[in-house]
Every structure is written in structure tokens, then in C-alpha cells.
Amino acid sequence: MRLTLLGTGTSMGVPVIGCDCTVCTSPDPRNRRTRTAALLEARGTTILIDAGPDMRMQVLRHHVTYLDAVLLTHGHADHVGGIDDLRPFTMHSRIAARRRGPLPIYGDAATIARVRHQFDYAFDPAPSLSTRPSLATHVLNGPFRVNDLDIIPFTVNHGPNPITGYRFGRCGYITDGKTLPPATMQQLHGLDLLIINALRFTDHPLHFTVDEAVAVVEELQPRQALFVHMTHDFDHATVNAQLPPHIQLGYDGQVVELADD
Numbered sequence: 001m002r003l004t005l006l007g008t009g010t011s012m013g014v015p016v017i018g019c020d021c022t023v024c025t026s027p028d029p030r031n032r033r034t035r036t037a038a039l040l041e042a043r044g045t046t047i048l049i050d051a052g053p054d055m056r057m058q059v060l061r062h063h064v065t066y067l068d069a070v071l072l073t074h075g076h077a078d079h080v081g082g083i084d085d086l087r088p089f090t091m092h093s094r095i096a097a098r099r100r101g102p103l104p105i106y107g108d109a110a111t112i113a114r115v116r117h118q119f120d121y122a123f124d125p126a127p128s129l130s131t132r133p134s135l136a137t138h139v140l141n142g143p144f145r146v147n148d149l150d151i152i153p154f155t156v157n158h159g160p161n162p163i164t165g166y167r168f169g170r171c172g173y174i175t176d177g178k179t180l181p182p183a184t185m186q187q188l189h190g191l192d193l194l195i196i197n198a199l200r201f202t203d204h205p206l207h208f209t210v211d212e213a214v215a216v217v218e219e220l221q222p223r224q225a226l227f228v229h230m231t232h233d234f235d236h237a238t239v240n241a242q243l244p245p246h247i248q249l250g251y252d253g254q255v256v257e258l259a260d261d
């Protein structure tokens with residue numbers, strides 16, 4: 001099982017347009033953060049987690065030419081803004097034939113409703129001369145499988161709004177969390193890798209701070225944790241040096257190989 005961090009930035013990305021801070025102008029490529037998303041490859045199955053505004057460049061950078069499914073965490077623009085750019089994954093006959101049919105896209109009811117509203121043209125049964133993504137939406141209802149891969153969705157509280165995290169074997173994926181319900185904490189024991197959001201150092205109503213994310217990691221005790229969805233408050237090298245070795249900042253393009261069971 002291989003997890004690739006396609007993006008590790010918060011909603012505006014890093015560098016921030018118009019900002020000349022030391023992180024936004026840093027030559028360290030690990031300080032350049034596209035919007036948070038990931039690619040999971042396991043048992044011959046390839047899954048995209050979130051399709052934000054940077055999705056097209058993320059998949060081009062990693063030579064992703066095929067997807068079995070897309071999992072959405074929630075409907076905020078930084079996680080679904082790139083859905084129209086899924087068109088090539090649903091158009092080329094070679095890709096569509098391998099998968100047989102439209103691209104499956106999973107999310108909770110609110111997320112799927114948002115996608116169907118925001119990209120209504122993609123679901124319009126009337127013929128169109130424009131190309132549009134061919135998507136099959138699936139509302140989450142407990143654990144499910146994509147090919148031979150078992151996926152367990154769980155609830156993450158994005159401030160007052162429940163959104164979705166995913167567990168694949170011994171890998172847990174959380175973005176845009178502020179708190180985790182007790183039932184979710186119970187579902188996340190025994191992890192080799194926990195991906196978890198850490199927005200910045202100061203409090204925010206919708207996102208974990210660094211201290212809050214560290215506290216979750218210390219309670220769940222995964223072998224390794226990587227932070228994502230970060231602002232320009234993090235100079236990668238400086239902050240990593242202050243964190244314990246099993247908790248580090250993720251960076252765009254980081255690949256983690258995991259045991260596949």
C-alpha cells in the first residue's frame with residue numbers, strides 16, 4: 001500500500017497570493033503547499049482522496065493516468081473545486097474501458113448534494129455538445145469496498161459540521177478536523193500511519209492547531225503521523241525540528257509505503 005501526499009496546504013495554498021513572508025518566499029520546495037489531497041494505491045486499486053483546485057497539476061506531477069474511485073471528505077471548495085478536471089479520467093476510452101463505466105465518487109449525503117449542485121451540468125441527462133465528467137455518485141453508508149480494497153469511513157468534526165475521514169488497513173486519513181467523536185477515536189487504534197490536519201499554531205474554530213493535532217496523535221499512538229492542511233505559518237525545516245520524530249509535517253509529493261493488510 002502506498003500513500004502519496006498530493007497536496008498539504010490549507011484552502012488558499014502556500015505561497016499565499018500577495019504574501020511576501022519568509023515561508024511564502026522560501027526556496028525550500030517543502031514550503032510550497034498545494035491544496036490538501038492524497039492518492040492511495042493498494043491491491044491494484046488507485047484512489048484519489050479529494051479533488052481540489054490543484055488536482056489537475058497534482059495528478060500530472062505524479063503521472064496518475066487512471067483512477068478507480070474518488071473519495072471526498074467534504075464539500076468545501078478546496079476539496080471539490082477540481083471535479084470538472086476529472087473529465088480525462090472519464091473520457092478516454094482506454095481508461096473508461098478498464099474501469100467499465102463512470103468514475104465512482106463517494107461522500108456523505110451533504111457532500112454529494114453539494115457536488116451535484118455545484119457541478120449540475122455533469123448530471124444533466126440532456127445531451128450536450130460540451131465535454132463533462134461522467135461520475136457515479138455514492139452516498140456513504142458504512143464500510144465499503146472498491147475492488148479488493150476495504151474502506152472504513154468515519155466521522156470528523158470540522159467545527160460544528162460532521163465530515164468524513166477514511167481508514168484503509170492501518171492507515172487513517174483525517175483532514176479539516178477540529179475534534180473527533182469518541183466512536184472515531186475507537187476506530188483509529190493500531191495505525192501505522194495517521195494523516196491529520198494541523199492548520200497553524202493559534203486557535204481556529206474549524207481546524208486542529210498543532211498542539212491539538214499532537215494531542216490526538218499522542219492518544220491514538222500511530223507509529224507515524226504526518227500533518228497536512230497547513231498555512232504559511234510553518235517553515236518546514238524549523239517546525240519539523242521541534243516535533244518528535246514520529247510526528248512530522250507532510251510535504252507535497254511525499255510517498256509513504258505501508259504494509260498491505
Ligand SMILES: [Zn+2]
Pocket residue numbers: 010011076078079176229
Ligand atoms: Zn480544507
Ligand SMILES: [Zn+2]
Pocket residue numbers: 015016019020021022023024025232
Ligand atoms: Zn506567507
Ligand SMILES: [Zn+2]
Pocket residue numbers: 074076158176
Ligand atoms: Zn473544510
